[in-house]
Amino acid sequence: MTQDIMPASMIKMDNVHKAFGDNRVLNGMNLEIAKGTSMVIIGGSGTGKSVALKSILGLIQPDSGEIYVDGKPSGSGDRDKFLARFGMLFQGGALFDSLPVWQNVAFRLLRGQLKRPVEEAREIAIEKLRRVGLKPDVADRLPAELSGGMQKRVGLARAIAAEPEIIFFDEPTTGLDPIMSGVINDLIREIVVEMGATAMTITHDMTSVRAIADNVAMLHGGVIQWTGPVAEMDQSGDPFLDQFIHGRAEGPIEAVR
């Protein structure tokens, strides 16, 4: 099974199906993300973008189809080692509100297989906070004391703290003002490039797409409707994609109001 997969592909979804009751969310989704590239998945709300992402991580079990990470079936082998390859920025930050900021960032470094001495973990946390533009004095504050943009940055610092090979970004700019969105987009782009990581972002913010993406895939009706390099997105000729990127109410995608 694994021979025919190109070694350059970091993530490959092959005919993945997933339904919740009668609601068929993924309907034979195929997707390939090359190592070291940044893929952005776009699509309307409720089209299964999050489900696709969570399936790759094994947070959701697909009904059928195969998912490969670095050529190996996802979920095979040691689960901790598998998850240690990933970093994820959650939509709402998903920071642990009982822990101070630095312990959030260093969470993985304070327990389990990647455990380090407390002093070292704290130093790494402060360095990652600096990398996302936060001063060391936020380290001892609680997440609830920070603004939305700062929480996103802390989430980003946590996602990159253990130097993951693959980073997932779930709607990184949702709920932020346009300037803060721009800052986060630039940060994501810089970090992904300098770490050489493979990135997968889900969003419906077109500014974000143009700032972050090498490649774009549009999810609609449970399948990838269009995929290609971001530069070809505007001349795709695909009516679904055109309607989405231009935000038109009229078109093949029915807007339920």
Added chain:
Amino acid sequence: MTPLALLARLGRMALGALAAIGRVTLFALSTFTHMFRPPYYPREVLLSLLQVGWLSLPVVGLTAVFTGGALALQIYAGGARFNAEAVVPQIVAIGMVRELGPVLVGLMIAARVTSSIAAEIATMKVTEQIDALVTLSTNPMQYLVAPRVLAALVTVPVLVGVGDIIGIAGGYTVAVYNLDFNSAAYLKNTVDFLEPLDLISSLVKGAFFGTIAATMGCYYGMQSGRGAQGVGRATKSSVEAAAVLILAANFILTGVFFSL
């Protein structure tokens, strides 16, 4: 058609109830296996011990002292109808240690601990913090659930013991200061009358009730639906389930200890 539909409905309810019992049982078993499997989270256990045990002391003490006092008044008033006022110390002791101590402490723990565990874990679920734990290679059953259940299993018997003592002290205070009992005689009657099995049953009940209370909080928290409504529903269901299960378990345990 109508009787048949009614039957079908009853059947569905019965099946639903059985499925729920199965899910809770599996959850409880999984909790216990995770308690003994590394990695361990001593800091989480300590925080839970503090939260469940130490910080519950005031409410447990107040519940017990008022109940013991009221019990003494009732037994005195009831006993007076057939010249049996003298049994106040014995009945207060038995009533507190065997039944009221464990049950009332259990219910107060359900109100205080089950609700807070359910609301906290449900909020973590709703805000994707549980998913975040998993992606950070941390098993929520080990990190969140096992420490809380372990803490309740260990501390609620202690709380019950404290409740028993404070309850008896409440009865003693009322009896000695309001009902003119002799202090030394009251204490002697209490100590002479209680048997080891009374105390053992009290503490064993505490262990069961604590486990039930924490497990229900964790279970409903982890099952929580979306949004504020999901958190509210999880919290409400957890307290209901914990209270009913504690009372049912109390009935069974009383049967096991005192009528077999």
